Amino acid sequence: MIVLTADSASELFIAACQAVLLNGRAVCPRDMVTTEVVGAHLCLTNPRRRLVAVPPARVINPAFAVAEALWILSGSDDPWIFDFNDNLRRYADDGVLQGAYGPRIRRWGGGVDQLDAVVRKLSSDRDSRQAVVQIYDPSRDHRGYRDVPCTLGYRFFIRQGRLVMHTSMRSQDLWLGFPYDIFATTLLHELMAGWLGVEVGEYHHHVDSLHLYAENATAAAECLQHQPEVAEMPPISVAWPNLDAVLTQVISGDSGLPGGTPWNAFGRVLAGYRAWKAGERDQARQLAHDTPGPLGTALTAWYEHLTPAALTTGAVA
Numbered sequence: 001m002i003v004l005t006a007d008s009a010s011e012l013f014i015a016a017c018q019a020v021l022l023n024g025r026a027v028c029p030r031d032m033v034t035t036e037v038v039g040a041h042l043c044l045t046n047p048r049r050r051l052v053a054v055p056p057a058r059v060i061n062p063a064f065a066v067a068e069a070l071w072i073l074s075g076s077d078d079p080w081i082f083d084f085n086d087n088l089r090r091y092a093d094d095g096v097l098q099g100a101y102g103p104r105i106r107r108w109g110g111g112v113d114q115l116d117a118v119v120r121k122l123s124s125d126r127d128s129r130q131a132v133v134q135i136y137d138p139s140r141d142h143r144g145y146r147d148v149p150c151t152l153g154y155r156f157f158i159r160q161g162r163l164v165m166h167t168s169m170r171s172q173d174l175w176l177g178f179p180y181d182i183f184a185t186t187l188l189h190e191l192m193a194g195w196l197g198v199e200v201g202e203y204h205h206h207v208d209s210l211h212l213y214a215e216n217a218t219a220a221a222e223c224l225q226h227q228p229e230v231a232e233m234p235p236i237s238v239a240w241p242n243l244d245a246v247l248t249q250v251i252s253g254d255s256g257l258p259g260g261t262p263w264n265a266f267g268r269v270l271a272g273y274r275a276w277k278a279g280e281r282d283q284a285r286q287l288a289h290d291t292p293g294p295l296g297t298a299l300t301a302w303y304e305h306l307t308p309a310a311l312t313t314g315a316v317a
């Protein structure tokens with residue numbers, strides 16, 4: 001069991017790499033060699049420092065981070081997400097990621113919007129312990145699909161005037177998965193705090209199997225030699241009744257979003273990456289350059305970091 005606390009996702013990521021490299025044991029689920037720690041509690045004290053950046057050892061694709069977070073929040077399992085990460089296609093059955101979190105969060109069993117349920121629960125009983133979002137679904141997840149949710153669920157608590165969030169994962173690929181998962185969950189955390197009218201508090205990430213695949217172990221070790229970047233994202237909010245409309249605007253590339261807002265920055269990052277994939281490299285670099293804050297910096301870093309192979313496929317996350 002490892003317990004780690006940090007003020008930024010980058011520092012938490014480095015500390016977790018160190019802990020897994022030091023304490024991990026070899027296991028081979030699905031015939032793939034990993035180094036694994038069973039039982040990890042990772043606490044992020046500032047969920048706005050959600051971008052993992054340890055250049056040049058670990059540079060993430062912020063466009064995929066934004067796209068995946070919005071895809072989940074919007075309740076979607078639509079394959080448009082593959083435009084931002086081709087690797088996901090290989091986990092699809094019948095063209096769809098069967099473990100997609102969005103439909104489970106927003107329409108459990110075809111109907112229950114669990115975000116709405118949490119907003120209602122904590123609005124009516126501020127100290128409640130019943131604000132649960134369930135993702136893992138035994139009625140679907142034993143059918144043998146390739147994609148089985150790694151996240152079991154979320155819980156939310158208002159304590160000392162702040163919203164505390166806990167996530168439980170059965171399985172976490174520290175290298176490829178963690179940077180994107182923490183981005184999505186802490187974005188939900190911050191939005192939920194806004195819906196409840198409280199400050200965002202600590203974020204807790206509980207993982208059963210925290211692992212590194214063998215091919216990423218050297219790069220993970222290299223991260224220990226580099227300084228993390230700890231940029232803080234600007235505060236983001238949207239009124240709960242407007243969430244779906246704003247998400248539709250951002251995802252569809254509607255240019256009507258007010259300039260200077262984080263939602264506008266999200267839209268620019270998505271548009272820039274779409275331009276990149278369409279081969280319009282100069283336009284994409286310009287859009288990244290013109291995107292204010294840590295996201296623009298991260299997207300510029302991503303374009304600079306891409307290898308020639310990834311330049312053609314855009315497949316690397």
Ligand SMILES: O=c1ccn([C@H]2C[C@H](O)[C@@H](COP(=O)(O)O)O2)c(=O)[nH]1
Nearest residue numbers: 029030148150171172173177178181
């Ligand atoms: O949100 C996700 C989804 C998947 N994975 C990783 C964890 C595992 O390495 C792999 C899924 O493999 P199984 O645990 O299902 O075998 O994908 C994550 O890290 N985060």
